Amino acid sequence: MKSARSKPRLNELRTPARSRNNLIQGDRDPVNVFCRLRPMQRDTDVACIKILSPTTILCTPPASAISYRNENSKAMKYSFKEVFPPETNQPEVFDKVALPLVEGLIKGKNGLMFTYGVTGSGKTFTMTGDPQNCGILPRALNIIFKTIGDLQAHKYVFKPDKMNMFDIQSEAEAMLERQQELHKLKTGKKNNSNPDLAMSSMELTKIEGINEDNQYAVFVTYVEIYNNSVFDLLEDGPPVCKNLPVKIIREDAAHNMYVHGVTEIEIKSAEEAFDAFYLGLKRKRMAHTTLNAESSRSHSVFTIRLVQAPVDEMGESVIQNKKFLSISQLSLVDLAGSERTNRTKNTGQRLREAGNINKSLMTLRTCLEALRENQVNGANNMVPYRESKITHLFKNFFEGEGQVRMVVCANPRAEDYDETVQVMRFAEVAAEVEVAKPQVMDMGAVMGLTSGRRKAHRLFTTARDNLARADAKDLELDLGLVYSLGPDFPSLELNSSQAAHIIKELMAHLEMRLSRRETLKRSKAIKDERLRSALLDLEKESLEVRSENSALKAQLAAAERRVRALEERLTATESTSLSHQRKLAELTEYTSNLKRDLQEKELLLSQNKLDKEKQKKILERKYNHKIAAEHEKAKEIRSEKDRLRNAVEDKENRLRMIAEALNVERGDNMEFNLKCTGDMGAQTSERGFTPGSTPRALPAHLLTPFSAARDSRETPASSRRGVAVANPRHKRSLSADGRGWVEHAPNKLVPMGTVLKPSIHNSKVVNKLTNVKDIANSKTSKYCLISQEQDTDGELETKLYKGDVVPTCGGGAQVIFNDVEMLKQFSPNRESRENRSSVSERRSNCARHSGKRRETASSPPQTPSNSSKKQRVDDD
Numbered sequence: 099m100k101s102a103r104s105k106p107r108l109n110e111l112r113t114p115a116r117s118r119n120n121l122i123q124g125d126r127d128p129v130n131v132f133c134r135l136r137p138m139q140r141d142t143d144v145a146c147i148k149i150l151s152p153t154t155i156l157c158t159p160p161a162s163a164i165s166y167r168n169e170n171s172k173a174m175k176y177s178f179k180e181v182f183p184p185e186t187n188q189p190e191v192f193d194k195v196a197l198p199l200v201e202g203l204i205k206g207k208n209g210l211m212f213t214y215g216v217t218g219s220g221k222t223f224t225m226t227g228d229p230q231n232c233g234i235l236p237r238a239l240n241i242i243f244k245t246i247g248d249l250q251a252h253k254y255v256f257k258p259d260k261m262n263m264f265d266i267q268s269e270a271e272a273m274l275e276r277q278q279e280l281h282k283l284k285t286g287k288k289n290n291s292n293p294d295l296a297m298s299s300m301e302l303t304k305i306e307g308i309n310e311d312n313q314y315a316v317f318v319t320y321v322e323i324y325n326n327s328v329f330d331l332l333e334d335g336p337p338v339c340k341n342l343p344v345k346i347i348r349e350d351a352a353h354n355m356y357v358h359g360v361t362e363i364e365i366k367s368a369e370e371a372f373d374a375f376y377l378g379l380k381r382k383r384m385a386h387t388t389l390n391a392e393s394s395r396s397h398s399v400f401t402i403r404l405v406q407a408p409v410d411e412m413g414e415s416v417i418q419n420k421k422f423l424s425i426s427q428l429s430l431v432d433l434a435g436s437e438r439t440n441r442t443k444n445t446g447q448r449l450r451e452a453g454n455i456n457k458s459l460m461t462l463r464t465c466l467e468a469l470r471e472n473q474v475n476g477a478n479n480m481v482p483y484r485e486s487k488i489t490h491l492f493k494n495f496f497e498g499e500g501q502v503r504m505v506v507c508a509n510p511r512a513e514d515y516d517e518t519v520q521v522m523r524f525a526e527v528a529a530e531v532e533v534a535k536p537q538v539m540d541m542g543a544v545m546g547l548t549s550g551r552r553k554a555h556r557l558f559t560t561a562r563d564n565l566a567r568a569d570a571k572d573l574e575l576d577l578g579l580v581y582s583l584g585p586d587f588p589s590l591e592l593n594s595s596q597a598a599h600i601i602k603e604l605m606a607h608l609e610m611r612l613s614r615r616e617t618l619k620r621s622k623a624i625k626d627e628r629l630r631s632a633l634l635d636l637e638k639e640s641l642e643v644r645s646e647n648s649a650l651k652a653q654l655a656a657a658e659r660r661v662r663a664l665e666e667r668l669t670a671t672e673s674t675s676l677s678h679q680r681k682l683a684e685l686t687e688y689t690s691n692l693k694r695d696l697q698e699k700e701l702l703l704s705q706n707k708l709d710k711e712k713q714k715k716i717l718e719r720k721y722n723h724k725i726a727a728e729h730e731k732a733k734e735i736r737s738e739k740d741r742l743r744n745a746v747e748d749k750e751n752r753l754r755m756i757a758e759a760l761n762v763e764r765g766d767n768m769e770f771n772l773k774c775t776g777d778m779g780a781q782t783s784e785r786g787f788t789p790g791s792t793p794r795a796l797p798a799h800l801l802t803p804f805s806a807a808r809d810s811r812e813t814p815a816s817s818r819r820g821v822a823v824a825n826p827r828h829k830r831s832l833s834a835d836g837r838g839w840v841e842h843a844p845n846k847l848v849p850m851g852t853v854l855k856p857s858i859h860n861s862k863v864v865n866k867l868t869n870v871k872d873i874a875n876s877k878t879s880k881y882c883l884i885s886q887e888q889d890t891d892g893e894l895e896t897k898l899y900k901g902d903v904v905p906t907c908g909g910g911a912q913v914i915f916n917d918v919e920m921l922k923q924f925s926p927n928r929e930s931r932e933n934r935s936s937v938s939e940r941r942s943n944c945a946r947h948s949g950k951r952r953e954t955a956s957s958p959p960q961t962p963s964n965s966s967k968k969q970r971v972d973d974d
């Protein structure tokens with residue numbers, strides 16, 4: 099039963115058709131899987147594969163195998179269509195595996211054959227072989243040319259249209275191209291054949307049953323899939339070409355996958371085919387690995403396309419109609435071997451290759467598993483053909499029509515066991531996949547042409563040629579008359595008695611012949627007339643067809659131009675997209691690496707954070723204890739400080755009172771002083787004080803702070819009454835002795851109209867002390883801060899805070915205050931009044947305080963310093 103689909107278009111039958119889900123079970127063939135065991139290399143090698151029957155093997159895990167260690171030590175049986183023992187020779191393998199595919203190819207059926215196995219298991223040996231043992235590929239080429247022999251069309255009659263289809267050219271066009279090629283060849287012929295390999299010497303018989311009413315042409319392509327990119331091994335260029343451009347896989351109008359822009363060479367003999375094959379072989383990526391001296395690093399696909407078209411009714415030339423073309427293809431695939439990297443010890447480029455090889459083989463396996471699932475269980479799983487170039491390219495074989503055969507190559511040695519078992523499992527999956535049987539049509543029969551046209555034409559041309567020969571007159575030819583005037587003349591024996599009767603008969607016969615001749619003449623005239631009118635019709639039709647043809651040709655040319663332009667754009671877009679895809683993959687990998695790094699760093703960071711928090715807690719606990727202790731101490735210090743401050747304030751009050759007592763009028767003072775001195779136990783010799791007299795000498799501890807000069811110099815008597823001061827500092831020369839002073843007057847001084855004015859000779863005057871260098875330099879050794887403020891009585895008081903500038907080790911300076919000068923004015927009236935009113939109070943105060951009074955700056959102003967702001971008031 100045929101598919102429910104409407105009658106297929108003729109040219110859709112040529113290449114593997116797309117999936118037809120409604121194909122019934124009988125329309126399908128399983129993938130035929132063969133197993134070939136290669137001979138052991140060394141006598142010492144231990145085998146892990148045993149042949150049980152011509153179709154079954156037994157794999158026993160050796161003790162060294164991983165599966166054995168994983169307690170999966172059961173021996174496993176695997177079945178195949180046929181198992182080839184190590185001693186099987188190449189012709190046997192070819193006859194069983196590839197010959198049916200070649201027969202199918204000749205009859206217009208598609209075929210796919212691939213070798214699969216671990217690296218070094220004999221895949222390339224099976225597919226290509228060596229000079230002494232030609233493999234499947236050279237044998238297939240040889241037998242094809244032996245079979246099609248002189249049934250081949252002239253070169254360039256069939257021409258690839260670059261879109262996976264073919265055009266048919268007229269003999270004249272084909273001849274023109276042949277001449278051009280001849281010219282090119284004269285200028286430089288390339289010969290790529292390998293002199294060591296005389297594969298054409300194989301003894302092969304031709305395939306029977308070929309349709310002799312067709313003309314044939316063979317085209318080959320050779321591509322390799324390396325690191326999941328497709329390369330054209332027959333691309334124009336030097337034989338050893340390293341930088342072949344990447345090709346893309348596309349779908350043609352009939353939804354078949356093909357390598358776009360691939361070089362498709364028309365081959366006219368097995369020798370030419372070998373030339374092409376060896377050119378590709380030189381470019382194929384091979385490398386030395388630990389497990390195979392010449393290991394294929396890529397999957398190679400050698401495709402033979404056979405184009406056939408029926409000859410016309412005269413059996414002379416091909417019918418110039420693309421509709422009647424039939425294209426069948428046989429793809430011979432040598433897959434790269436699967437390899438475990440820990441065994442091969444590959445690194446760098448080899449490792450990357452191995453990764454890509456394993457990945458694509460994995461995709462092949464995944465695709466076949468999904469297909470099997472869909473076919474056996476009626477699932478509708480998406481088959482990931484596009485994940486790998488190899489599966490993408492052969493999508494049509496699995497989803498369309500054709501014969502698929504696989505040779506699983508295995509090395510029986512124990513070291514390969516683990517990988518061999520994986521291969522066997524893949525083989526099991528593959529054997530369960532089914533492929534639709536190809537449908538073949540005889541185009542001549544479709545057109546209603548009789549068979550044997552070509553043979554008849556050959557005979558006719560032979561006869562014609564023979565007639566032209568010089569000895570043709572001796573030939574006895576039975577040309578077989580088309581028109582006959584009836585039977586032969588009756589015998590004319592007139593000497594008999596019945597002569598009159600015979601003459602009568604003869605006359606009747608002649609009359610009959612005459613009338614027959616007339617009839618034939620009339621019939622011929624009618625036929626001539628018909629022929630003429632038919633010819634006229636044909637001529638008319640031909641004219642119409644020709645004009646239509648030229649219009650169509652013009653349209654076609656325009657369409658072709660458009661297609662070519664679009665194609666170019668598409669190619670450019672596709673190559674950009676490809677490069678973008680590659681970039682994207684790189685960036686994705688880079689991003690994932692970065693993410694991984696980030697995660698690692700985040701982990702580390704959180705670990706560190708945790709550690710730090712732990713440490714912090716420990717330290718916090720420690721320091722809390724310390725801080726508590728410090729707080730306790732600070733509290734104690736503060737209370738001690740308060741106590742001391744109170745004591746100091748108490749003493750100051752007492753001293754102030756003493757000083758005030760010293761300043762009261764003489765009479766009062768006398769009394770007051772006597773009391774004070776008496777209270778304080780001072781030893782005075784003189785109690786009287788007259789204006790202009792030398793002030794009495796008070797004990798040192800009762801004088802103002804400035805009177806307690808360390809040197810013994812006498813201070814001249816103060817002009818102010820009642821002040822017995824002998825302080826050498828009152829000398830201006832000493833207070834400002836000209837040694838590198840910095841005079842710091844933050845505010846403008848209010849003029850007081852006094853005799854004594856705060857002024858230091860040769861000093862540097864600054865209003866603001868912002869520049870450290872003003873203080874911290876080698877010339878400056880003294881600092882004076884001048885301030886004016888109101889005292890408690892509302893009088894203006896000028897204070898000079900003086901100090902030594904001491905450089906600090908950090909390069910800055912500190913000021914140690916050691917002196918305060920004060921300038922103050924009183925109204926004499928107010929003073930006496932005030933004094934009088936407060937005398938009694940002072941007396942009482944004086945009586946209460948027995949300590950000496952020291953007049954000092956209670957809190958010196960702050961002075962900037964760059965490294966240390968240490969301030970000290972040194973009571974003099």
Ligand SMILES: Nc1ncnc2c1ncn2[C@@H]1O[C@H](COP(=O)(O)OP(=O)(O)OP(=O)(O)O)[C@@H](O)[C@H]1O
Pocket residue numbers: 135136137184215216217218219220221222223224390392393394395433434435436507
């Ligand atoms: N059946 C066999 N008879 C004799 N020699 C064989 C056979 N099979 C393989 N060999 C030899 O084994 C070696 C490795 O074989 P081959 O290169 O075909 O392996 P491979 O499976 O193609 O490896 P790779 O996947 O690495 O390309 C070759 O030297 C080949 O001649």
